[in-house]
Amino acid sequence: MSIEVRGVSKSFGKFAALRDVNLKVAPGELVALLGPSGSGKTTLLRIIAGLEFADDAGGGPVAPAGAPRVGFVFQHYALFRHMTVFENIAFGLRVRPKATRPSDAKIRERVLELLRLIQLDSLAGRYPSQLSGGQRQRVALARALAIEPEVLLLDEPFGALDAKVRQGLRRWLRKLHDEIHMTTILVTHDQDEALEVADRIVVMNQGRIEQVGTPEEVFHRPANEFVMDFLGSVNLFHARAEGGQERRVFVRPHDMEIGHQAQSDSSVRAVVKRIHAAGPMVKVELESEIGETLQVEMPHERYGVLGLKVGADVYVSPRESKVFFEDYSI
Amino acid sequence: MKWRVLLVGLTVLFLSLFLLVPLAAILVEALRKGAGAYVRALLDPDAMVAIRLTLLCASIAVVASVIFGICAAWAVTRFRFPGKSLLLTFIDLPFAVSPVVAGLLMVLVFGGQGWLGPLHLGVLFATPGIILATIFVSFPFVARELIPLMQEQGTEEEEAALLLGASGWQTFVRITLPKIKWGLLYGVILANARAMGEFGAVSVVSGHIRGRTNTIPLHVEILYNEYNFVAAFAVASLLALLALATLGAKALLEWKLRRDAEAAQREAGA
Amino acid sequence: MARGNKNATIIPGFGLTLGVTVAWLSALVLVPLVLLFVRTTALSWPKFVEIVTDERAVASYKLTLGCALAAASLNAVMGSIIAWTLVRVEFPGRRLLDAVVDLPFALPTAVSGIALTAVYSRNGWIGQALGFPVAFTPLGIMVALTFIGLPFVVRTLQPAIEDLDPGVEEAAGILGASRMQTFFRVIAPALLPSLITGFALAFSRALGEYGSVIFISGNMPLRTEITPLLIVTKLEQFDYAGATALGAVQLTASFLMLFSINLVQWWTARKTGVR
Numbered sequence: 001m002s003i004e005v006r007g008v009s010k011s012f013g014k015f016a017a018l019r020d021v022n023l024k025v026a027p028g029e030l031v032a033l034l035g036p037s038g039s040g041k042t043t044l045l046r047i048i049a050g051l052e053f054a055d056d057a058g059g060g061p062v063a064p065a066g067a068p069r070v071g072f073v074f075q076h077y078a079l080f081r082h083m084t085v086f087e088n089i090a091f092g093l094r095v096r097p098k099a100t101r102p103s104d105a106k107i108r109e110r111v112l113e114l115l116r117l118i119q120l121d122s123l124a125g126r127y128p129s130q131l132s133g134g135q136r137q138r139v140a141l142a143r144a145l146a147i148e149p150e151v152l153l154l155d156e157p158f159g160a161l162d163a164k165v166r167q168g169l170r171r172w173l174r175k176l177h178d179e180i181h182m183t184t185i186l187v188t189h190d191q192d193e194a195l196e197v198a199d200r201i202v203v204m205n206q207g208r209i210e211q212v213g214t215p216e217e218v219f220h221r222p223a224n225e226f227v228m229d230f231l232g233s234v235n236l237f238h239a240r241a242e243g244g245q246e247r248r249v250f251v252r253p254h255d256m257e258i259g260h261q262a263q264s265d266s267s268v269r270a271v272v273k274r275i276h277a278a279g280p281m282v283k284v285e286l287e288s289e290i291g292e293t294l295q296v297e298m299p300h301e302r303y304g305v306l307g308l309k310v311g312a313d314v315y316v317s318p319r320e321s322k323v324f325f326e327d328y329s330i
Numbered sequence: 331m332k333w334r335v336l337l338v339g340l341t342v343l344f345l346s347l348f349l350l351v352p353l354a355a356i357l358v359e360a361l362r363k364g365a366g367a368y369v370r371a372l373l374d375p376d377a378m379v380a381i382r383l384t385l386l387c388a389s390i391a392v393v394a395s396v397i398f399g400i401c402a403a404w405a406v407t408r409f410r411f412p413g414k415s416l417l418l419t420f421i422d423l424p425f426a427v428s429p430v431v432a433g434l435l436m437v438l439v440f441g442g443q444g445w446l447g448p449l450h451l452g453v454l455f456a457t458p459g460i461i462l463a464t465i466f467v468s469f470p471f472v473a474r475e476l477i478p479l480m481q482e483q484g485t486e487e488e489e490a491a492l493l494l495g496a497s498g499w500q501t502f503v504r505i506t507l508p509k510i511k512w513g514l515l516y517g518v519i520l521a522n523a524r525a526m527g528e529f530g531a532v533s534v535v536s537g538h539i540r541g542r543t544n545t546i547p548l549h550v551e552i553l554y555n556e557y558n559f560v561a562a563f564a565v566a567s568l569l570a571l572l573a574l575a576t577l578g579a580k581a582l583l584e585w586k587l588r589r590d591a592e593a594a595q596r597e598a599g600a
Numbered sequence: 601m602a603r604g605n606k607n608a609t610i611i612p613g614f615g616l617t618l619g620v621t622v623a624w625l626s627a628l629v630l631v632p633l634v635l636l637f638v639r640t641t642a643l644s645w646p647k648f649v650e651i652v653t654d655e656r657a658v659a660s661y662k663l664t665l666g667c668a669l670a671a672a673s674l675n676a677v678m679g680s681i682i683a684w685t686l687v688r689v690e691f692p693g694r695r696l697l698d699a700v701v702d703l704p705f706a707l708p709t710a711v712s713g714i715a716l717t718a719v720y721s722r723n724g725w726i727g728q729a730l731g732f733p734v735a736f737t738p739l740g741i742m743v744a745l746t747f748i749g750l751p752f753v754v755r756t757l758q759p760a761i762e763d764l765d766p767g768v769e770e771a772a773g774i775l776g777a778s779r780m781q782t783f784f785r786v787i788a789p790a791l792l793p794s795l796i797t798g799f800a801l802a803f804s805r806a807l808g809e810y811g812s813v814i815f816i817s818g819n820m821p822l823r824t825e826i827t828p829l830l831i832v833t834k835l836e837q838f839d840y841a842g843a844t845a846l847g848a849v850q851l852t853a854s855f856l857m858l859f860s861i862n863l864v865q866w867w868t869a870r871k872t873g874v875r
Binding site for chain 2: 609610611612613614616618620621622624625628629630632633635636639665678681682684685686689691695697699700702703704705706707708709711712714715716718719724725726743746747750760797804807808809810811815826828830831832835840843844847850851854855857858862
């Protein structure tokens with residue numbers, strides 16, 4: 001089922017959480033709403049779920065607002081703490097009106113099937129307080145799936161988990177989505193999560209959508225400074241253009257090259273300040289002639305060839321840079 | 331070390347002088363003339379009427395407190411609306427008002443020259459008046475327990491239930507009620523203690539008709555003023571036992587509520 | 601649930617629960633209170649002044665205010681010591697004493713009244729030992745008001761003492777502060793708002809207290825007659841105008857106390873930036 005949001009605004013008192021947002025999600029797509037806290041991504045998700053209503057109904061209703069078949073997963077799980085895992089998952093089936101309620105045997109069958117799906121079949125009798133965070137979030141997901149939703153909405157589902165568990169669940173979620181192909185919207189503030197899991201990413205900031213695109217598009221062709229900055233670290237240069245006016249040039253750390261000689265006229269002289277060699281990439285922090293701090297990332301092989309030391313004088317040259325002509329600020 | 335002994339000494343001394351000794355005095359005075367006199371005082375027909383009336387009033391007042399408390403807590407903790415803090419002040423008002431003034435208010439509304447006086451509803455100096463006065467002084471207890479509790483518990487579980495297709499009533503009964511049951515019981519116990527023991531407000535509206543409109547506290551007063559001290563303290567000892575039971579239940583529930591809160595905190599932190 | 605309502609959420613029951621709450625408060629609290637003031641304004645001004653400045657009334661104000669103030673002050677001092685001891689000092693029977701502090705809340709006021717009278721009268725257990733009369737004097741009223749006010753101070757202070765960070769005291773100690781300095785510079789300021797609130801709650805309750813006082817006070821006009829009792833007396837004499845006027849005075853005092861308690865709490869919340 002597809003989702004369409006047209007002209008949605010929402011304010012809490014004087015704070016504008018959403019300003020005229022438009023969004024279309026295709027059937028079977030996994031879309032991530034990505035943005036810093038306060039960007040309106042959770043509010044948008046809650047409006048899509050029907051948990052809250054947009055300010056004016058003028059822009060037309062948000063599909064499928066209020067429709068019963070929405071599966072929603074909360075950041076803090078919102079498991080029913082006085083019910084077992086089994087009863088949590090069965091809840092959505094048990095509260096159906098008598099006419100449409102499945103028999104106890106059918107409910108049992110469905111719950112066990114979901115328990116197998118989330119690989120927690122042995123924990124059906126446990127209470128939420130007896131589970132780990134990752135297990136709880138899987139139960140929350142199973143509970144949402146039990147009612148066979150047409151749309152799955154996930155609000156920072158891995159936000160409260162530690163890094164390791166998070167990575168595992170992330171991959172598991174992507175695999176699950178590939179199997180069941182349900183229209184899914186995921187809210188996150190973690191760009192790695194969005195880049196890894198989503199088919200498309202919606203970058204949000206201050207109640208507005210900044211860019212919509214595939215992970216490759218938003219990462220490699222960011223629409224503006226905000227998107228560029230939010231999707232990874234970035235170096236900022238103040239360059240002078242031909243007309244004499246100042247331009248802001250953005251370069252990602254892995255798009256910078258360090259050499260002992262100047263490679264082009266855009267090379268900058270800098271001093272190595274710090275080297276972090278632990279990790280998949282070597283991170284070098286430098287200070288340019290005019291006192292700007294620069295970050296450069298390179299593979300270990302390149303680092304070995306260069307033989308960098310703290311205090312060394314080097315030249316830094318951008319391989320690929322971005323200049324945004326439209327001034328981003330509001 | 332010296333400080334500690336001094337602190338504990340002062341605490342024990344003060345609490346004894348003001349709380350423990352008077353409490354002990356009730357039981358001693360009640361049994362001064364032996365168990366026979368004690369039992370006779372309780373089995374006296376007027377005492378039995380007072381006990382029955384008190385139980386009736388208290389049960390109605392407790393139900394009223396529960397209904398009001400749940401409605402008020404739901405409205406206040408689940409929705410944003412203007413005038414909320416004013417509403418909260420009004421909920422607390424019966425505690426700030428002297429019980430005598432509470433009784434006076436009933437007289438002004440239902441009394442002979444009162445606002446509804448011409449209707450001759452037969453409220454004042456009769457059971458309905460006593461019930462109303464009791465409700466007035468005890469209704470905020472449940473709301474006051476539930477509001478902070480439900481505020482802290484938040485609405486996510488309810489939202490989850492509603493999105494899973496549960497109706498509002500199903501959500502309340504299956505999700506909210508199990509979460510607030512101890513807090514609710516705590517409020518009920520406090521409301522009950524106040525309802526059974528209320529003196530000032532009830533005294534103003536009851537008319538003190540012996541064997542008809544006397545509650546247990548009013549019966550105690552009459553016996554005491556007749557210098558029938560043994561009987562007065564015997565009947566009073568019933569209320570003292572109720573108070574002790576209330577304190578015991580309160581301590582137990584506080585322990586349970588604290589444990590639940592800690593469990594919820596652990597859950598959120600995990 | 602109306603669409604377009606800013607507060608609208610999926611959670612149902614707004615109209616029902618708020619409706620019940622508002623209707624209830626209006627019928628039981630708001631309308632009677634308004635009625636009391638309407639009735640009061642129905643009195644002519646000189647008549648009102650005559651009633652509320654009557655010699656007996658003024659004597660009752662002085663007595664009620666004085667005893668309430670004395671009792672609340674005694675509670676502020678002893679309540680602080682008790683709260684501190686119950687939170688910070690381990691001793692056998694602590695939990696029991698902690699539970700007993702609530703006794704004045706749980707014990708019906710009439711029962712407290714006759715019990716205190718029995719203990720503090722001339723031949724009572726404590727009255728005998730003291731050698732000076734307590735019951736049937738203003739001192740007796742003070743005893744009753746201390747009894748009913750104590751839990752307010754202790755229960756307001758306890759959470760504040762529990763919240764005190766022992767690290768701050770230790771840090772003060774390490775920085776060279778003496779015990780007294782630590783207490784007056786670090787601990788006392790942190791506890792002051794709670795102490796004021798507890799004091800105000802105890803004072804407010806004492807102003808309106810009736811049941812526990814009337815047995816021990818002796819109820820002599822001009823000497824040991826508290827204002828609430830005077831209201832009851834007027835009602836029993838079917839002097840509704842008099843009762844209403846004094847009721848208005850009593851109620852105004854309650855409102856002033858409620859207002860100042862809210863003010864203290866608002867001020868504290870603003871100062872500490874939490875709650």
